[in-house]
Amino acid sequence: MTAYIIRRLLLMIPTLFAIMVINFVVIHVAPGGPVEQIIAQLTGQGADITERVTRAGTGETTVRPDRAATSTGKYRGAQGLDPEFIKQLEKQFGFDKPLHTRFFDMIKNYLTFEFGESFYRDRKVIDLVIDKMPVSISLGLWTTLLVYLISIPLGIAKARRDGSRFDVWTSVAIVIGTAIPSFLFAVFLLVLFAGGSYLDWFPLSGLVSENWQALSWPERILDYFWHLALPITAMTIGGFATLTMLTKNSFLDQVHQQYVITARAKGLSEQRVMYRHVFRNAMLIVIAGFPGAFVGILFTGSLLIEIIFSLDGLGLLGFEAAFNRDYPVMFGTLYFFSLLGLIMNLLGDLMYTVIDPRIDFEAREV
Numbered sequence: 001m002t003a004y005i006i007r008r009l010l011l012m013i014p015t016l017f018a019i020m021v022i023n024f025v026v027i028h029v030a031p032g033g034p035v036e037q038i039i040a041q042l043t044g045q046g047a048d049i050t051e052r053v054t055r056a057g058t059g060e061t062t063v064r065p066d067r068a069a070t071s072t073g074k075y076r077g078a079q080g081l082d083p084e085f086i087k088q089l090e091k092q093f094g095f096d097k098p099l100h101t102r103f104f105d106m107i108k109n110y111l112t113f114e115f116g117e118s119f120y121r122d123r124k125v126i127d128l129v130i131d132k133m134p135v136s137i138s139l140g141l142w143t144t145l146l147v148y149l150i151s152i153p154l155g156i157a158k159a160r161r162d163g164s165r166f167d168v169w170t171s172v173a174i175v176i177g178t179a180i181p182s183f184l185f186a187v188f189l190l191v192l193f194a195g196g197s198y199l200d201w202f203p204l205s206g207l208v209s210e211n212w213q214a215l216s217w218p219e220r221i222l223d224y225f226w227h228l229a230l231p232i233t234a235m236t237i238g239g240f241a242t243l244t245m246l247t248k249n250s251f252l253d254q255v256h257q258q259y260v261i262t263a264r265a266k267g268l269s270e271q272r273v274m275y276r277h278v279f280r281n282a283m284l285i286v287i288a289g290f291p292g293a294f295v296g297i298l299f300t301g302s303l304l305i306e307i308i309f310s311l312d313g314l315g316l317l318g319f320e321a322a323f324n325r326d327y328p329v330m331f332g333t334l335y336f337f338s339l340l341g342l343i344m345n346l347l348g349d350l351m352y353t354v355i356d357p358r359i360d361f362e363a364r365e366v
Contacts, residue, residue: 001353005346005350008346008349009346012339012342012343012346015342016335016338016339016342017107019334019338020103020106020107020110020331020334020335020338021103023331023334024103024106024331027327027330027331028099032325033093033095033325033327034093034119034324034325034326034327035086035089035090035093035095037324037325038089039086039089093119093327106331110332110335113126114126115129115328115331115332115335115336116328116332117328118321118326118328118329119324119325119326119327119328119329120324120326121326121329125328125329125332125333126332128317128329129314129317129332129333129336132312132313132314132316132317133313133314134207135207135306135311135312135313135314136302136306136313136314136315138207138224138228139228139231139232139235139297139302139305139306139311139313140294140295140297140302141294142228142232143232143235143236143239143297144290144293144294144297146232146236147236147239147240147243147293147297148243148287148290148293150236150240150244151240151243151244151246151247151286152243152247152283152286154170154240154244154247155243155244155245155246155247155248155250155251155286156247156248156251156274156279157170158170158171158244158247158248159247159248159249159251159252159255160251160274162248162252174240174241174244174245175241177237177240177241178241178242180237182234182235182237182239182304182305183234183304183305183308185233185234185237186230186231186234186304186305186308186309187308189202189230189233189234190204190230190308190309193230194230202226202227202229202230203226203227204309204310205309205310205311206227206310206311207224207227207228207311208220208223208224208227209223209227212224230309231305231306231308231309231311234305234308235297235302235305239297243286243293246285246286247282247283247286250282250283250285250286251274251278251282253282254278254281254282255278257281259277260273260277260278263277284352287351289348290348290351291344291345291347291348291351294344295340295341295344302314302315303315303316303318303319314333314337317329317333318330318333321333
């Protein structure tokens with residue numbers, strides 16, 4: 001097992017490098033970078049432009065009036081702007097270096113988890129990620145746990161009653177829950193339970209109340225879950241359908257295996273057959289997928305929920321960074337999340353051996 005873990009860790013290096021190369025090239029080739037955005041803002045103010053250019057890393061400013069100079073031709077909409085001003089902008093954002101030099105400088109810094117500072121927030125990227133992490137971790141972790149707590153018992157019950165009315169009606173409910181987008185259900189919950197047209201039972205925004213620090217620990221826990229109740233419910237509604245059907249189909253597949261028929265022939269009770277023999281094999285793929293499910297919910301499922309419930313998390317941070325072309329935040333979070341995703345995939349594989357010790361990764365050929 002140790003050799004397998006080492007091989008997987010070494011494989012992460014070229015994988016992570018390829019992810020960063022592809023995204024770095026695509027993002028820099030796409031138009032609308034930070035220099036272009038500033039130029040667009042300047043040219044939209046008219047001919048008489050007086051600009052303040054902040055020198056990178058110093059906080060000093062110089063006032064540089066616009067002059068009727070010819071465009072450098074490198075940026076769209078730069079006609080009439082001083083070429084020296086364009087060069088100052090490029091230096092400020094680090095674009096005065098060749099593309100490959102910027103990339104390898106970035107990777108060298110990322111190896112020590114030095115992600116730089118945001119172009120627009122005047123804060124380090126790592127500080128921004130740490131500040132936003134509690135919201136996204138809360139949404140991802142509790143939603144994943146709730147999805148599993150609902151899906152596994154429901155999937156087992158559907159498998160044991162396959163074809164019954166219970167199976168049919170729960171399938172209908174699952175289809176309806178899947179058909180309703182989580183963000184639409186979130187709006188419905190806000191209107192119904194958060195001071196809309198009906199009840200005012202839950203807060204509209206935030207992860208905790210403003211007086212959270214003054215509360216006792218039991219009150220803090222209740223306040224925390226009070227704020228999370230609606231967003232987690234909205235995310236869970238659309239998330240348990242796939243796992244429920246996976247659990248059901250996995251159980252049905254195992255029920256028809258020869259070892260189950262043999263166990264029943266020996267006179268074992270149905271309870272013992274299902275939970276002593278079938279459960280471990282059927283749950284292998286379901287439980288081992290927990291790390292991957294958590295990563296998926298954490299990174300892709302919470303953006304609209306964060307916006308609707310005014311939760312300032314990683315999803316909203318990444319969206320704003322992409323919209324504003326805040327490259328340090330974009331690449332820093334991409335590196336961090338890609339690394340976390342690769343580690344979670346490894347943990348998912350290792351969980352197979354925890355659930356079923358008969359699995360031996362060492363015997364596999366790489």
